[in-house]
Amino acid sequence: MRAWVFHKAGPPSEVLKFDTNWPKPEPSGTKILVEVHAVSLNPIGWKAMSTPPISWGQKKPCVPEADVSGIVAGGELEGTGFSIGDEVFGIVPYDTIMKSGQGVLAEYTLVESKLLAKKPTNLSHAEAASFPLAGLTAWQALVIQGGLKEGDGKKVLINGGSGGVGAYAVQIAKAHGAHVTTTSSPSSNSLVSTLGADEIVDYHSVDLPKYLAEKHGDAKFDLVFDTVGVKTMWEGSEGFLKPEGQYVDVAGPHMESFLTALSAGLDIAGRLYKPKWLGGIKRKYTLMMLHGTQRSPELQEAASLLAKGTIKPIVDQVFAFDDVHKAYERSMSGRAKGKVVVKVE
Ligand SMILES: NC(=O)c1ccc[n+]([C@@H]2O[C@H](COP(=O)([O-])OP(=O)(O)OC[C@H]3O[C@@H](n4cnc5c(N)ncnc54)[C@H](OP(=O)(O)O)[C@@H]3O)[C@@H](O)[C@H]2O)c1
Known part of the structure; x- marks a missing residue:
């Protein structure tokens, strides 16, 4: 063949x-x-x-x-x-x-x-x-890890709403009744708005963590789903993510060589274990990997939402x-x- x-x-x-x-x-x-x-x-x-x-x-x-x-x-x-x-x-x-x-x-x-x-x-x-891979990753991050449930009306931030994972994430979050803020380039605005995003932030034109803290500091997000892996977003997350909220990252630090992999490992360890007095962030951080072999029920559920047109x-x-x-x-x-x-x- x-x-x-x-x-x-x-x-x-x-x-x-x-x-x-x-x-x-x-x-x-x-x-x-x-x-x-x-x-x-x-x-x-x-x-x-x-x-x-x-x-x-x-x-x-x-x-x-x-x-x-x-x-x-x-x-x-x-x-x-x-x-x-x-x-x-x-x-x-x-x-x-x-x-x-x-x-x-x-x-x-x-x-x-x-x-x-x-x-x-x-x-x-x-x-x-x-x-499958992008959609099930978004499903696992938002619904399984993030605990989104229909009717909860959670406030969700999706970093990178126009990419493969992000475009499904916006739709899955909306299908679960969330209020969705997402980042994108201006050229992607019409796409993410068609997908149902409630607020779109042009990440090129603002200092993102600062902007989010100013705009959402009084009513913080319940869940941040990072599909891009932006370190400064994690570092600034206390400003816009509730203390009991979760930061779910599927991209993580970028690795191109043994040395960048080593520094990525140290970075992740810092996010998971560094105490506040050493500069650690007091928010739950998860670097998530898709458990493809366990995602069979979600594939069937997603197939029915795709058939109904709820997810496009x-x-x-x-x-x-x-x-x-x-x-x-x-x-x-x-x-x-x-x-x-x-x-x-
Ligand atoms: N852990 C896992 O199991 C798992 C599973 C799937 C994917 N991933 C990882 O998740 C990441 C995303 O995957 P993907 O398939 O969605 O990638 P992708 O489709 O290549 O993502 C491209 C999108 O990223 C957006 N983007 C780029 N830089 C951005 C930034 N600084 N802020 C906001 N948006 C930005 C672009 O949006 P604009 O053009 O609008 O700027 C573009 O639409 C990859 O690193 C991938 O390896 C991990």
Whole structure:
């Protein structure tokens, strides 16, 4: 089959190669064979390929990427609720890809049956593939970790509301009845406002922690969800986050080398354990990783919200299977509005 594969660590433009003779995977146990129609890219895809120390843990050779939409093509289907020919979408969690090297950027892939859901008929494959990793991360951060419940009317700040994770986060927070403030560039304002954001802050034009403390200091946020990983936001969070509030970060400090990874480790330890008298911040901080293997109920719940149109898929651009290098360029630019998708045909 045709697949994109890397055999050594490096930037996608250098190491990711098109292979027309890659072995087609054989389904076994609870894994279902899916004929891939669309894949969405996530930053972890190129980080695991190119960015130490994450890339050190990646098994090679590797077919990258986690998010897939396609058609059930084989496997032990009895009791799964799926039949050959069903249109499905789902995720191969990145902790699995790190160990197996078997992601989804290929004509066929294997997905655990519980990590697949029927594709809502109102969505194209490209739209369905845009949801799983980013959408489930937002769900886990806001609903599971952050405890958002319908009717609570919590005040939520989403840092980076126009990105892959952020665009789903704004919608999931709104679907749970939250009041949402989000940051974005002016060019993303119309997108985040369509998603339902109540307040949009242009992070280029203000000193963000200072602005938020001035504007929200008297009625602070219950929850901050940081999809960008801005250190000064965490450092200033006492000014705009309630004492019992939570700061949930999925991006964390940025790491490009062993030394930056070391300093990132020290930074995180400081956020988690530094006492106030040593300059620590008195707010609960969580650096969250998506537990993909446990997120099956949320995938099913999200599928029904996607079917009803309560959550809308946000696709930045769709690239052809031959144009994967351009798709990675777009994803790595940090400017995508919603998800970068590759059509597999
Ligand atoms: N821990 C986990 O399990 C997990 C899971 C998923 C993702 N992540 C991480 O979460 C991060 C975000 O992922 P993603 O897929 O959302 O990335 P993305 O789609 O590439 O994010 C791009 C967006 O970031 C926004 N942005 C860039 N700098 C910003 C800033 N200083 N303030 C506010 N917005 C800013 C841009 O908005 P504008 O153009 O409007 O400025 C752009 O829309 C990545 O680091 C990723 O690795 C972690």
